[in-house]
Amino acid sequence: MKVAVLQMNVRLGDVEANRQKALHMIHTGLAHHAQLFVLPEMWTTGYRLDQIHTLAEPETGPTLLLLQRLAREYSIEIIAGSIAESRNSKIYNTAYAIDKTGAIIAKYSKIHLIGLMAEEKYISPGDRKCSFELSTGPAGLIICYDIRFTELPRSLALEGCTTLFIPAQWPEQRGEHWRVLNQARAIENQLFVISANTVNGRGNGKMYGHSMIIDPWGKIIAEGGSTEELILADVDFSTVADIRKRLPVFTDRRPQYY
Numbered sequence: 001m002k003v004a005v006l007q008m009n010v011r012l013g014d015v016e017a018n019r020q021k022a023l024h025m026i027h028t029g030l031a032h033h034a035q036l037f038v039l040p041e042m043w044t045t046g047y048r049l050d051q052i053h054t055l056a057e058p059e060t061g062p063t064l065l066l067l068q069r070l071a072r073e074y075s076i077e078i079i080a081g082s083i084a085e086s087r088n089s090k091i092y093n094t095a096y097a098i099d100k101t102g103a104i105i106a107k108y109s110k111i112h113l114i115g116l117m118a119e120e121k122y123i124s125p126g127d128r129k130c131s132f133e134l135s136t137g138p139a140g141l142i143i144c145y146d147i148r149f150t151e152l153p154r155s156l157a158l159e160g161c162t163t164l165f166i167p168a169q170w171p172e173q174r175g176e177h178w179r180v181l182n183q184a185r186a187i188e189n190q191l192f193v194i195s196a197n198t199v200n201g202r203g204n205g206k207m208y209g210h211s212m213i214i215d216p217w218g219k220i221i222a223e224g225g226s227t228e229e230l231i232l233a234d235v236d237f238s239t240v241a242d243i244r245k246r247l248p249v250f251t252d253r254r255p256q257y258y
């Protein structure tokens, strides 16, 4: 299965320009026969939080409609990163999974908001985890800062997820954490980690890039650099069972003692 990760240089607050860019990158991926596309966190707006009330969209807004149309037209699956979602007079940082028919099959609002980026001042937290079935198998979805809260990905793995998607806007300042945490989540949970980061911003606000596709052994199959790019990789999602059999971490757990 060819996977395409959109490591975007998100233009702060320019929703239309970001939509056009995503469209262009998806078309490039299609030309390379990609079948599964993964977008980053808050990719329509960036962290333009002071204007987020006017920039946010409902689930029925133009961004989701565009991605649903593309999924249906080209029979592809899309992890629609996250967008600022307006719902019941609140704003959520919400990611979606879209199947090949264009249906939204899952939706996840970020549970852990990051105070360091003032997120909780503008965004309301989600209150439930998210798993769903893709053509590649059972999958879970978390967003950026969530990666630090080991129990969330662990509980998704215990539910049976074999792939973990992580849309992100992770800053360069904490780049080392990003790489280690991505690999750690893949190794400890013996699942594929597919993360999509951005590269926008300058100075302390610069995003790190280095989106990653990691196998359940922790091997990095593909990694982005620090500029905008479409990361393409052929991924054999069938290796999970083999690795879990070889090193049976899940059956060796003794949770009664911790």
Ligand SMILES: NC(=O)CCC(=O)C(=O)O
Residues within 6 Å of the ligand: 041, 114, 117, 143, 144, 145, 146, 148, 168, 169, 170, 171, 174, 177
């Ligand atoms: N967008 C985010 O959630 C950033 C997370 C981050 O910078 C960190 O955990 O460090």
